[in-house]
Amino acid sequence: MVIASARTDIAGFLSTVIYVYTLLIILYIVTNLLFAAGLRAPYNRTVNSMLTFLREVCEPFLRIFRRMLPSFGGFDFSPIVAIIVLGIVNRVLVEGVIHG
Numbered sequence: 503m504v505i506a507s508a509r510t511d512i513a514g515f516l517s518t519v520i521y522v523y524t525l526l527i528i529l530y531i532v533t534n535l536l537f538a539a540g541l542r543a544p545y546n547r548t549v550n551s552m553l554t555f556l557r558e559v560c561e562p563f564l565r566i567f568r569r570m571l572p573s574f575g576g577f578d579f580s581p582i583v584a585i586i587v588l589g590i591v592n593r594v595l596v597e598g599v600i601h602g
Contacts, residue, residue, distance in 0.1 A: 513600040520592045524585055527564070530556040531581050 533553060536542070543549055567580035567587075 509600055513596050516600065517592055517596045520588050520596070523559075523563075524588050526556060527560050527581055527585060527588075530560040 533556060537553070564580045564584055567583045568578070571579055571583065
């Protein structure tokens with residue numbers, strides 16, 4: 503009974519971590535698109551801190567997929583592939599194996 507409860511708690515925790523990381527990747531994509539369009543206040547410490555945080559959290563994971571994917575001109579499909587992989591990991595590992 504205790505083991506089943508622990509497995510459920512671990513599955514819930516991992517599912518939440520994957521969900522939050524997916525949201526961070528989406529936020530990173532949106533902020534980069536907005537800043538590329540010129541919607542950035544220059545020399546704003548808060549905005550720079552937020553962008554630095556998102557870059558340091560998301561780039562190591564996205565870099566894995568950038569190395570594997572070929573270049574498609576100016577398009578970067580690595581965030582889309584990363585989100586799909588996170589969804590597959592959530593489905594297979596968390597819901598399938600751990601949660602059972």
